[in-house]
Amino acid sequence: MPAPDHRLTTNEMAQFVADGYLRFEALVPASINERVIEELQLLYTTKMRQLVESVGLNPDDVAKTPSVSVSHPESLTPLAECYPPPSILGEMLRLPEVLGIIESLVGKNPLFDHDFVHYIPAENPRGQHLHVDAVIDDQQPSFDIQLFYFPTEVAPGAGGTRFVPGTHLRHTRAEGVARYQHLLGEQRYSGPAGTLLVFHQGLWHAGQPNPSQQDRWMYKIRLNPQVPQVRLWNTEDFEAIHNDARDHTFAHMRQDSVANTFRTMQPWQKGHEARYEQMERARLWRYLSGDEQFDVDFYHTRIEFRAGVNEGSAS
Amino acid sequence: MKRQQILYLWLAEGALDTAVIGWAFFDGAKGAGPLLPESEPPYSTGLAALEDGWFMQQSPSPYVLHPGAEHGTSYLPNEFVFERTVEA
Numbered sequence: 546m547p548a549p550d551h552r553l554t555t556n557e558m559a560q561f562v563a564d565g566y567l568r569f570e571a572l573v574p575a576s577i578n579e580r581v582i583e584e585l586q587l588l589y590t591t592k593m594r595q596l597v598e599s600v601g602l603n604p605d606d607v608a609k610t611p612s613v614s615v616s617h618p619e620s621l622t623p624l625a626e627c628y629p630p631p632s633i634l635g636e637m638l639r640l641p642e643v644l645g646i647i648e649s650l651v652g653k654n655p656l657f658d659h660d661f662v663h664y665i666p667a668e669n670p671r672g673q674h675l676h677v678d679a680v681i682d683d684q685q686p687s688f689d690i691q692l693f694y695f696p697t698e699v700a701p702g703a704g705g706t707r708f709v710p711g712t713h714l715r716h717t718r719a720e721g722v723a724r725y726q727h728l729l730g731e732q733r734y735s736g737p738a739g740t741l742l743v744f745h746q747g748l749w750h751a752g753q754p755n756p757s758q759q760d761r762w763m764y765k766i767r768l769n770p771q772v773p774q775v776r777l778w779n780t781e782d783f784e785a786i787h788n789d790a791r792d793h794t795f796a797h798m799r800q801d802s803v804a805n806t807f808r809t810m811q812p813w814q815k816g817h818e819a820r821y822e823q824m825e826r827a828r829l830w831r832y833l834s835g836d837e838q839f840d841v842d843f844y845h846t847r848i849e850f851r852a853g854v855n856e857g858s859a860s
Numbered sequence: 861m862k863r864q865q866i867l868y869l870w871l872a873e874g875a876l877d878t879a880v881i882g883w884a885f886f887d888g889a890k891g892a893g894p895l896l897p898e899s900e901p902p903y904s905t906g907l908a909a910l911e912d913g914w915f916m917q918q919s920p921s922p923y924v925l926h927p928g929a930e931h932g933t934s935y936l937p938n939e940f941v942f943e944r945t946v947e948a
Contacts, residue, residue: 684932716934724868725936726884727898813881813936816872821933844931 548779551645555783558649559806562829565713565748569646573637573739578696581633585696585762587615588634589662622657624768634764637694646743649778650690651770658689658767665704665755665763673751674723675709678767684716686832687774693742694764695734704755705734706742706763711811713747714825722749730812775835783834790840803830804841820844863889863948867896867914869906871938874920876906882936893946906940914942 548554553561561567618627624647628635637643647655678691699705709731712722733753734742744750746767755761776783788802799805807826810819820842827841840846870882880901887895896902903909910916918941 714933716932721935724884725870725882726868727901728870728882729880729901813870815879815881816938818872818933818937821931824931825933 548645548781550779551641552777552779553646553649554779554781555786555803556806558778558833559786559803559830561650561743561745562826562833563806563809564710564811565745566708566710567646567743568736569642569741569743571737571739572642572741573640573694573696575738577633577637577640578738581637581696581764582762584615584633585662585664585764588617589664591615591617592661617660618657620656620658623654623771624657625654627657638766643692643741646741647690647692647768650743651768651774652772652777655768655770658769660764660766663706663752663761663763663765665752665761667755667758667760669704669755672707672754674720675707675725675749675751676723677717677719677747677749679746680719686829687770688829689746689767689769691744691746691765691767693734693744694766695736695740695742696738696762696764697759698738699735699761700757700759701735702733703735703757703759704753704761705736706750707731707733707753708742708744708748708750709811709813710748711814711822712749713745714822714829715747715749717749725749728813729815774833776833787834787836787839790838790843790846792841793843795842803834803839807841861948862945863893865889865893865944865946867902867909867942867944869903869909869940869942870936871906871940874922874938876910876916876919876940878938879905889946889948892948906942909942914944917941917943 553567557567624638628638630636693706695705709725709728711730734740786801786803788799788804791797792799792802792804794808804827807823807830810822814822823841824844827839827845831837831839838846865888866886868882868884869880872879872881880903883901885896885898885902887893903912906916918939920938920940
């Protein structure tokens with residue numbers, strides 16, 4: 546549950562770093578969910594026609610796509626200028642609860658990267674391979690977020706997005722993860738209308754077949770930070786749970802710390818790989834918290850300490 | 861007529877007797893041969909697949925750790941590939 550000012554708590558931020566996503570059940574009210582479908586249909590048609598005309602060379606496809614166009618933002622537009630009133634999508638994006646989540650992760654006014662309407666009609670048998678959006682990302686700790694907004698209820702098995710918690714920090718090519726048909730702990734989204742998933746840019750995911758009788762609508766928007774993503778959330782609980790480098794499984798281990806959240810692995814993260822996952826999580830938390838000495842189980846610290854010894858600067 | 865079935869298993873460690881964490885199945889027999897469950901791991905370990913008649917085709921090799929990239933994570937490292945032939 547976010548803090549009273551709608552920003553995320555330190556605990557939620559740590560969970561995002563560990564899992565690569567957060568889920569907000571039925572966050573968007575019915576008054577928006579029920580009115581937004583018509584706008585999503587228009588946006589979907591607009592974007593599909595644009596795609597067909599630019600990259601789909603089959604004139605039959607163009608003919609099959611209705612000629613409609615609705616206003617939608619260009620990349621690099623500040624989020625506050627996207628979808629002005631009377632847009633229902635804009636109404637959703639400007640909900641205090643949604644703005645609080647966005648501000649916590651990428652700052653008050655991130656840039657619009659792109660969006661898309663992911664429509665899976667009823668009885669659609671096609672699914673995607675697992676993938677990461679965009680291309681291979683470099684290893685700087687800053688990150689984009691993607692909001693996945695489901696305006697209608699999605700029943701289990703009815704085309705809800707498949708995703709693998711904890712995969713976001715693995716450095717892979719976008720299409721290189723298609724080989725993984727099944728991973729322990731993977732999820733297939735289902736949930737009530739108005740649910741919002743917030744993904745780190747690197748989370749592995751895929752669209753699913755929709756054998757149900759209900760069309761599935763989902764709106765996805767990618768946002769780029771304009772500011773360092775350092776302690777942008779509600780930090781009232783920060784001092785209570787942010788640990789120092791001495792929080793060590795094989796020495797003294799806290800049960801209530803950020804490090805302890807980072808020790809919790811996904812079912813597919815068995816074996817010694819977990820240690821490298823911890824190091825990646827610690828690296829991202831160093832960036833987010835501004836604490837360059839942060840660590841989980843001493844993996845970074847002992848290496849850095851030895852580097853200091855080699856340079857003759859260790860105290 | 862013989863057809864090939866391919867099974868990928870991703871294991872928790874580099875040893876064949878460690879736990880399955882992921883799997884993929886490709887069936888050259890188009891369903892005419894024995895199939896595998898989809899919603900749960902078909903085997904608990906790589907060794908269990910051998911014991912059920914699969915033949916290993918590929919196991920992961922240890923790799924050189926490049927300076928500066930020793931701790932990074934990327935693709936799942938412990939990928940084992942198996943095959944069996946079935947009558948179709």
